[in-house]
Amino acid sequence: MTEPKTPEVAATRAPAKKHARDGKPNATIYDIAKVAGVNPSTVSRALTKPGRVSAKTQKLIEDAAAELNYQVNPFARALPTGRTNTFGLIVADITNPTFFDIIRGAETTATLRDYTLVLAESAESAVTELTAARRMMATVDGLILASPRMNDDDIRRLARDKPVVVINREVDGVPCVVPDVNKGISEAVRSLAANGHTKVAFVAGPPQSWMSARRWDGVQAACEWSRLEAVRLESTKPTVDGGRQVARDVRASGATAVLTYNDLLAIGLMQELQAAGMVVPDQISIVGFDDIFGADFTTPPLTTVRSPLGKCGAGAATLLLDLLHGAGEPAATLRVETELVLRGSSGRLLPAG
Amino acid sequence: MTEPKTPEVAATRAPAKKHARDGKPNATIYDIAKVAGVNPSTVSRALTKPGRVSAKTQKLIEDAAAELNYQVNPFARALPTGRTNTFGLIVADITNPTFFDIIRGAETTATLRDYTLVLAESAESAVTELTAARRMMATVDGLILASPRMNDDDIRRLARDKPVVVINREVDGVPCVVPDVNKGISEAVRSLAANGHTKVAFVAGPPQSWMSARRWDGVQAACEWSRLEAVRLESTKPTVDGGRQVARDVRASGATAVLTYNDLLAIGLMQELQAAGMVVPDQISIVGFDDIFGADFTTPPLTTVRSPLGKCGAGAATLLLDLLHGAGEPAATLRVETELVLRGSSGRLLPAG
DNA sequence: CTGAAAGCGCTTACAG
DNA sequence: CTGAAAGCGCTTACAG
Structure with missing residues (x-):
């Protein structure tokens, strides 16, 4: 006789490789639910929109989360919602100092509003730029294009998919930030x-x-x-x-x-x-x-x-975030002031002699 | 009598909000499967590891994918695998020119190897740096720390979770790139x-x-x-x-x-x-x-x-990517050469007078 | 206020 | 070589 099959004992599927390379895998809302004695969906509610859950349950869940050192899995969250809390910034040249402050401005407001900044460079090429932009579109909630090299139509096309804000250039129908x-x-x-x-x-x-x-x-x-x-x-x-x-x-x-x-x-x-x-x-x-x-x-x-390049970066990020949260006009142009910085290279012309 | 319940006609759940703000939602492997007349799992195989699928089927699937303008959903991919094709770079100060070339070097090799670079700044604070690092850990496959301000133990702790490479500093047990x-x-x-x-x-x-x-x-x-x-x-x-x-x-x-x-x-x-x-x-x-x-x-x-800051950035990214793909030693230190650039601010001392 | 269930779009052992 | 199924960790309408 052949060995009897015992499906109940069939090898369970190997779990997906976990992030942690040693020991404890990350806790999930199921772990929290178990500890707190509630349903996972309640955990999800407590963690995303406090107020829909009784104060008591809320506390129970928060404590359990803290105890388990819970961190949401952004991918799992992004899958059903489509939102990633991430936005992209594409600059023409990472080593061009013009962009430094733009990057910093954008990064700062992103972090402030709990977003993550993804950076890409077009190396001054319209083609590279468009490729990078398309690629990013899949993983971000919105996009900032600083001094873009691609043409207006390409920009508008991108802007149909997700919110796009342009810096240092005006494009009809797309929100822009220009000095x-x-x-x-x-x-x-x-x-x-x-x-x-x-x-x-x-x-x-x-x-x-x-x-x-x-x-x-x-x-x-x-x-x-x-x-x-x-x-x-x-x-x-x-x-x-x-x-x-x-x-x-x-x-x-x-x-x-x-x-x-x-x-x-x-x-x-x-x-x-x-x-x-x-x-x-x-x-x-x-x-x-x-x-x-x-x-x-x-x-x-x-x-x-x-x-005010830093302001441009920050302004673009703010515009984008507002757009993402349903505020702000669709295609307003934000103008920032320029000013003369008087230093030594200009001055009175001396009579020739 | 009450109205008979007809569960078959129960309102279907509203689909999750799609990215596209107008018209066609992104195509999925199910759409491709339908067009190509195969099972979705076959589509997945064809798209991820060509060679496991007959040439004929492969072509069928690729054509369908092209026709539908298919783009994988990175989140859906990340969920079962835990891999994101993304890595993080944390610098002390985005506007400090020392980091410009590091950023560029890292960004270039990332893009070259089909990875996306996520950038964060610590504003020269060890605390901010650690927070940013922890946060990033959830969404990246690995992390590069350029001139980190946090202490060695914190770095090693991060490195236990996922591959970490340090630039401009040597930390025992962690791969480093130092001039x-x-x-x-x-x-x-x-x-x-x-x-x-x-x-x-x-x-x-x-x-x-x-x-x-x-x-x-x-x-x-x-x-x-x-x-x-x-x-x-x-x-x-x-x-x-x-x-x-x-x-x-x-x-x-x-x-x-x-x-x-x-x-x-x-x-x-x-x-x-x-x-x-x-x-x-x-x-x-x-x-x-x-x-x-x-x-x-x-x-x-x-x-x-x-x-050679650009080389440091590129080297760190390469080290990280090798680590992620199972090559390279765990904690090798990569040393890059420095050289004198002789310009006008140094030279012969003139006799006083 | 909370539970049970379905679904997001993939990947991958398991069979055949 | 390919299909059918389970599972990744969340969110959210639907009931109660």
Whole structure:
């Protein structure tokens, strides 16, 4: 005869591998239910929406949870609800200081509101960016795109799936956070005018940059107001190196003051001009944009139009969170102020001699 | 008579809220199974471990998946397996440039190996750091701690739960990635000796900093070798401001060359010394540590001992991923080389006069 | 206020 | 090679 089958004793299925590599696996609401002597669904209620459970039961459950060192399993929670308490932030370049404060601002408000921040980088590529965004969409409740490189339609398409907030760019129908350049620029231009400058050059950023266009607009308007002549110069790339390369065009332009698309360009430009023997600001004034980390390391320290990047990050996160919780208008644009930070690289023009 | 109950027609439960805010919810493996005419479990196999399914079925399933624009639900996947394809990185300060390249290095290798990076910041607080770490542990497969502030035991405790890799510090029993300071320091000290310096000062970092201690050790050893006198000075904080504040001690020390715990200190020190009329490097040589972003913005640009921070981030991520996939030794320490980056802030001492 | 049950979308032993 | 079933740990309508 063959051995009798005894299904009752059949090997129980091996439990899924637990996180803990030693000893106790994480406690579940079932463990709590057992200890507290209630149904698991009651535990779930007590833990998610206090108030629906009697004070007594609530306490029982909380004590049991504490005793067992209970931690919810976010995946188990996400599965039925679809909510993850996580949002994504995609930046063009993690090592570009422009994004540091944005990241910090977003991270801080995320943590404050009990959300987790997931970070990805597009390496300045629209394709990489879109791929990263699509990928993230699966695991986050919402997405922040800082200075996105992809086109408006792609952004709107993403925004149909889940809340998306854009920083440093305006996209129709999508909530955005953008620094309003006008105040900072007019302060800068007025300061230059007061110091005797009559012709200013603007060194532009990448052609596709939405922000570069806004800044050039602002410079033109402010110059018109102050009766200064404004000329626009192109850069090869928005970096220190690009700043060096544009130096000869700047000299050729005859301008005695320069505003650049960003601080990196300003720093490179200043280095190159100084290497050629020019004295800043006696012979030429230089004004950057953003007030990045390191802008005051130069000699003279850089005058710049500061964008409140940290505020942008925090504002975007707040907007997103509000959207997720049903508050806030769908597609409001949040404008944050810019301001002139007057340092040593701009000032009075000395008479030639 | 009461109405007869017709359980078959009982209202079906409302489906959980879907991600998509408009139209089609995401396709599931059940949808694919239907289209491909196979069992969902077969779909799962085809999608996770190709090779266990006949080529024909495989193709059928892949086509269906493509057609339905299928995306796995990471939460559903994580629940039975416990694996999330995510790892965490905790840094002390998101706006400290030392971490930029670490973050980038980690992010790049994560993405390359199909992992997602979750970022958190401890704001230089050991408590916040531990909280963030515990919190992350629930959702990641492993954790990277960059320059952690918590104590060794807490780190080891975390490491018992899931793989943990530490950067910029050595913790017994935990895999670490640390820059080996000796090469860079001895290059720096030899260069100073060759330029006629005989007494060098080291401006230390925070007392609890493991790395500061290593650097001071290295400076002492290298000075002994080159027969230079080495003195140690304390700083109040490892920032530009801290560098300014230590300037008077530096002058009082009589040293003609200074190595500082980090570049920020070096930059602040240089600014203050120059403001007092000293010429760098003619009257004093300054050497920083790390080669952070902006170290070359100064005039003269900063000589510094570069730590390959990007490599640290990437190395830590690789170590972690290997650990997660069962390769690699449990607690190996990965050492990366440092090197001197010779720029203008160090050089020959000019005879006084 | 609380219990019992179904379901979220996967994975994976177990049979065949 | 493939199907049928159980289970991962939660949440939430449905009853009472």
